[in-house]
Amino acid sequence: MSDYLVQFNNISKFFGKVIALKDVTMRLKKGEIMCLLGDNGAGKSTLIKTLAGVHKPDEGEIIFEDNKIVFDSPKDALDIGIGTVYQDLALVPLMSVTRNFFMGREPQKGIPFLKTFDVETANKIAADRMGQIGIDVRDPSQAVGTMSGGERQCLAISRAIYFGAKVLVLDEPTSALGVHQASMVLKYIVKAASEGLAVILITHNVHHAYPVGNSFTVLNRGKSMGTFQKKDISREKLLSMMAGGEELDKLEVELQEMDRIHNKN
Amino acid sequence: MSLKSKSISSKISLNEDERLKKISPLRVLLNRPELGALGGSILVFIFFGIVAGDTGMFSAYGMLNFLDVSANLGIIAIAAAMLMIGGEFDLSIGSMIGFAGICIAIPAIYWGWPLWMSIVFAFAMAVLVGYFNGIMVVKTGLPSFIVTLAMLFILRGLTLAITRLITGRTQVPGLRVLIEDDPLAWLFATDTFKWLFTWLGSLKLIELRTDGTPLATGIPPSVIWFIALTLFATWILMKTRYGNWIFASGGDKVGATNVGVPVGRVKISLFIGTAVASTIFACIQVLDAGSADTMRGTLKELEAIAAAVVGGCLLTGGYGSAIGAAFGAIIFGTVSMGIFYTDIDTDWFKVFLGAMMLIAVVFNNYIRKKVTESK
Numbered sequence: 001m002s003d004y005l006v007q008f009n010n011i012s013k014f015f016g017k018v019i020a021l022k023d024v025t026m027r028l029k030k031g032e033i034m035c036l037l038g039d040n041g042a043g044k045s046t047l048i049k050t051l052a053g054v055h056k057p058d059e060g061e062i063i064f065e066d067n068k069i070v071f072d073s074p075k076d077a078l079d080i081g082i083g084t085v086y087q088d089l090a091l092v093p094l095m096s097v098t099r100n101f102f103m104g105r106e107p108q109k110g111i112p113f114l115k116t117f118d119v120e121t122a123n124k125i126a127a128d129r130m131g132q133i134g135i136d137v138r139d140p141s142q143a144v145g146t147m148s149g150g151e152r153q154c155l156a157i158s159r160a161i162y163f164g165a166k167v168l169v170l171d172e173p174t175s176a177l178g179v180h181q182a183s184m185v186l187k188y189i190v191k192a193a194s195e196g197l198a199v200i201l202i203t204h205n206v207h208h209a210y211p212v213g214n215s216f217t218v219l220n221r222g223k224s225m226g227t228f229q230k231k232d233i234s235r236e237k238l239l240s241m242m243a244g245g246e247e248l249d250k251l252e253v254e255l256q257e258m259d260r261i262h263n264k265n
Numbered sequence: 266m267s268l269k270s271k272s273i274s275s276k277i278s279l280n281e282d283e284r285l286k287k288i289s290p291l292r293v294l295l296n297r298p299e300l301g302a303l304g305g306s307i308l309v310f311i312f313f314g315i316v317a318g319d320t321g322m323f324s325a326y327g328m329l330n331f332l333d334v335s336a337n338l339g340i341i342a343i344a345a346a347m348l349m350i351g352g353e354f355d356l357s358i359g360s361m362i363g364f365a366g367i368c369i370a371i372p373a374i375y376w377g378w379p380l381w382m383s384i385v386f387a388f389a390m391a392v393l394v395g396y397f398n399g400i401m402v403v404k405t406g407l408p409s410f411i412v413t414l415a416m417l418f419i420l421r422g423l424t425l426a427i428t429r430l431i432t433g434r435t436q437v438p439g440l441r442v443l444i445e446d447d448p449l450a451w452l453f454a455t456d457t458f459k460w461l462f463t464w465l466g467s468l469k470l471i472e473l474r475t476d477g478t479p480l481a482t483g484i485p486p487s488v489i490w491f492i493a494l495t496l497f498a499t500w501i502l503m504k505t506r507y508g509n510w511i512f513a514s515g516g517d518k519v520g521a522t523n524v525g526v527p528v529g530r531v532k533i534s535l536f537i538g539t540a541v542a543s544t545i546f547a548c549i550q551v552l553d554a555g556s557a558d559t560m561r562g563t564l565k566e567l568e569a570i571a572a573a574v575v576g577g578c579l580l581t582g583g584y585g586s587a588i589g590a591a592f593g594a595i596i597f598g599t600v601s602m603g604i605f606y607t608d609i610d611t612d613w614f615k616v617f618l619g620a621m622m623l624i625a626v627v628f629n630n631y632i633r634k635k636v637t638e639s640k
Contacts, residue, residue: 092516104525106506
């Protein structure tokens with residue numbers, strides 16, 4: 001019996017000759033927030049899709065609660081409790097909060113063949129769930145389009161949790177948000193983790209990741225640069241580990257060089 | 266605007282008092298998709314009430330007349346509206362009407378089938394056509410506009426070619442004698458509530474013929490179908506899981522798929538819905554006229570879409586209502602018949618139809634912006 005809720009061991013994924021992921025290992029305990037950091041093209045999207053069951057890993061294994069798991073479809077991942085919230089959130093702006101919350105999984109009542117969508121129950125649950133995260137939806141029949149970006153993100157996360165997610169995979173939940181909205185989402189993520197969920201937070205924003213993460217996995221060109229506990233690594237170190245860091249160092253040196261030459265003339 | 270942005274900034278805190286915008290009942294009503302069409306219907310009735318109030322348009326006979334026209338259009342408009350909410354178009358509705366007509370008439374007249382069997386055959390063909398439209402759109406990812414435009418030509422061409430090949434003409438008459446005693450045809454060919462009209466006639470409350478029978482003999486089958494379909498479609502959209510899937514499929518195909526909505530199946534079933542509605546339309550008209558005409562239903566697809574749009578459906582999908590489409594059909598039906606009772610030349614009807622649609626689209630667009638306005 002290991003401490004880990006879910007383990008992704010030595011995951012590799014190839015697309016033809018392209019090595020999209022190589023030997024990526026991530027292990028999460030309950031209540032842990034692991035931030036997956038990487039620049040554009042580092043393989044984050046491929047990794048998410050592998051976690052979500054869209055891609056099958058070519059090498060490596062996924063172990064969930066000590067059982068080895070093979071996903072044949074995203075539904076399998078959902079069924080065992082890996083809930084993925086993609087960047088587009090899968091919300092329909094024109095539809096109400098309730099209709100979005102239960103989209104595809106509507107509660108029903110009534111006799112067979114004449115079953116109806118139990119709107120009252122659905123409204124109550126949706127309002128209740130949103131209330132728990134401090135978003136007061138006075139009217140759950142209001143369109144999602146009227147909500148702010150942060151509220152939408154929280155709605156999508158809340159929906160994933162309600163439908164049984166034990167591991168939350170969040171794809172850039174704060175990338176399109178302002179400071180205030182982002183902090184609201186991050187607060188909610190911490191709250192979810194404190195209630196026993198394991199969270200994989202995918203981002204390229206160290207400043208959002210560092211305050212909430214317990215551990216950090218840095219991805220660079222399809223390879224894991226390692227997983228670090230918060231106490232072992234600084235924000236600056238993390239930043240420079242992402243490809244951007246080295247590049248920026250190099251850029252700085254080049255600029256100084258240019259400056260020097262310029263001053264000489 | 267300033268008032269608005271102040272009141273809607275964010276609702277994160279629980280001490281929400283001043284942060285929540287108060288929504289008046291009027292605003293809630295304004296956000297309903299069918300509002301425009303309902304208001305339009307009322308305006309149309311007021312207009313004709315003033316212009317043609319004393320001409321017999323609003324006698325029992327006159328009312329049944331324009332209700333019949335509205336109801337016929339409504340039957341296909343409701344199916345078109347549901348498909349539009351699901352994010353697709355069907356331009357083959359009109360051609361399907363003609364095709365269904367000869368699917369009933371040719372087997373019944375030339376092959377000696379009982380009428381009920383040809384009606385069942387027509388519906389089976391409708392399911393096939395709808396399924397084909399749907400599967401083409403879903404599997405190829407092509408716009409339904411193109412796929413069903415192709416179907417518009419194919420079906421109309423088939424209708425003409427087959428009819429001429431078998432009958433040598435473009436019309437198939439002689440159906441009326443077959444209606445009596447048919448176990449199925451009465452569904453599309455019976456006037457109901459005759460007793461009511463007889464009773465009203467005996468009280469001299471409605472116009473009578475010279476022989477003492479009422480001029481209006483009963484509610485035509487189209488009206489019954491129209492009301493039943495409106496209620497059924499509304500129930501599906503608002504009260505069932507499938508209804509939620511229709512909105513989701515039209516609102517955001519990818520998102521809906523990601524959360525497990527069977528978008529493909531939903532869309533295919535909606536295409537079958539429009540083809541079946543066209544066939545109901547065809548049954549009623551063919552049995553009423555007693556003959557099938559290869560040109561029947563021409564341009565009906567555009568009227569159906571226009572009624573759906575006036576009824577509040579967005580061209581982009583994901584928003585609309587069946588009741589709205591029903592009112593849209595009532596507006597068109599009332600104006601197209603009512604115009605005969607006025608001094609206005611009937612040529613102006615199309616102008617009205619176009620203008621009405623344009624106003625509706627602008628209005629809908631505004632409503633959508635309101636609904637999806639981000640904070």
